Every structure is written in structure tokens, then in C-alpha cells.
Amino acid sequence: MNVAFISDLHLDVNRIDPALALGLFADAMKDQDIKALFLLGDTFNALEKTATFVQALDDKVGPDRDVFFLAGNHEMGSGESFEEVENFNDARYFHKKFLDIGSYRIIGHNGWYDYSMDKNQHFIEEILSFKKGYWYDRRIKQPMSDPERMALAIDEMKAMVKEAKEIGQKPIVLNHFSPLQDFVDLIPFRRTKMSILKSFLGSRILGEDFVKWGVEDSISGHLHLHPDKRQVAQISFYNVALGYNRKKIKEWVGSDFASEVLKRLLIIDL
């Protein structure tokens, strides 16, 4: 059964007409017989907008196909409380949910970051001050520190992976944020001082835990890099971000949304 994944469509930043995107994904799902499509965050700059888009797409593809979504940092920064992001009431919201397909269990969690990707290159005070002053995520509300939020996320994912393994299902974990240091280290920072941004991109500790827990595949977004799949022990790590195509930031290979989506869409036959 074909299942597909993509992330970081940034439909509003990229100024893509949602109706065009709806038609494109509906056609792709039918043409390639995709039974479930997962959007791994940063679809829009607001959770409600992403939820509305996903519902419309799910309606369009009919009852035999499903569409689910995670929240990226761009969905979290339009005034939602931490509780809303954690418990957003929508059947298509895949955060802390799972879906069994054959012998696989697809597990969703937005993820977060704990600065471990920085590899102790900066003092905590510098990281906090950069986040507060410049980083997009300064607008995201949370009642705890970033390392505490990530520790909670790891506990939640650990329990879900354990449950899958106990009943003999092979876990595939979906996140918005990156769990793989190798992907983050590929970022070509033009100015060395910007490397502090690595702190906010994900958690190296989570990636190491995935290896220990026996996760089969890890699929994430957030890094607009388009790296090849990486194999670490038993896990295939994928990054499926589409990224920006704006005047000042051109991350697409072409300038055409449709061909870029078809290039980035990861389809796995489970």
C-alpha cells in the first residue's frame, strides 16, 4: 500500500494558491494510488489554516484515502497556547497518534529541540538570547524550557515506540523537527555566527534514541536541504522538506510548484 510524506510546503510564504495545491495533491494521490498522505508541518503559518486545508484535501480524495498532518514551528506561532498545540482537536492532526498499515505502525509527533545539535559550541545564555532576539520561534508559547519540552517529547515517543514493538509492529516515526545530526551538519551557513541556529533544528539525542529503540524509518522535515536518505544501523532517515521559493531565498530546483512537489514527495510501499 502506497503511503506518502512531504513537509514544509509553506503555501503562504511561497504564495501558492491553496486550490492549486489541493488539485495537485488530489491528482497525485489518485495517479500514484497513495492511500495515506502525511504533511509533516509548516504547511501554513497557522494551525487552523493547515487543518482546513487538510480537511478539504481529505474530502476531495474520498473515503478510500486519508490525509494527516503534524504542526511545524510555523503552525505554532500564531497565538496558540502550548495546550492547544499539544491537544488540538482534529481527527487529521497526527501529533501523538498512530496508524497501523500491515506490519508497520506509523507514529506521529511534532518533536522539538534541546540544543543538542549545537554540540556545545555556544553557551546557553547565547542560545537563549539569540532565540529571544531573532528566531521565529520566540513567538511560540510554552510553559517550560526547550530541553524540558524535548524531554517530554522523547518520553511520549518512547512510550509509543515501545507499545508498537510489544505487539510486533515495525515503528516508523514522523516528526517535523530533525532527529539526525548528519542532516543538520549539511547546512551551509554563509556566516559562521549563524551556526547557532543548529540549536533550534531538532535533537541529536532523539536520533540516537531511535537507533536504540529499534525504529525502522524516521521521516522528518524542517531542514530545507533536500538531502539523500541516510542509513544509520537499522534506520533509514529521510528528510522531505520542500522549502522556500521566494525572491531572496530560492531553495527549489525549479520554479514550478507541481514539479517540485513531485520531486520531494516520498512514497513508500508498506
Ligand SMILES: [Fe+2]
Ligand atoms: Fe520550514
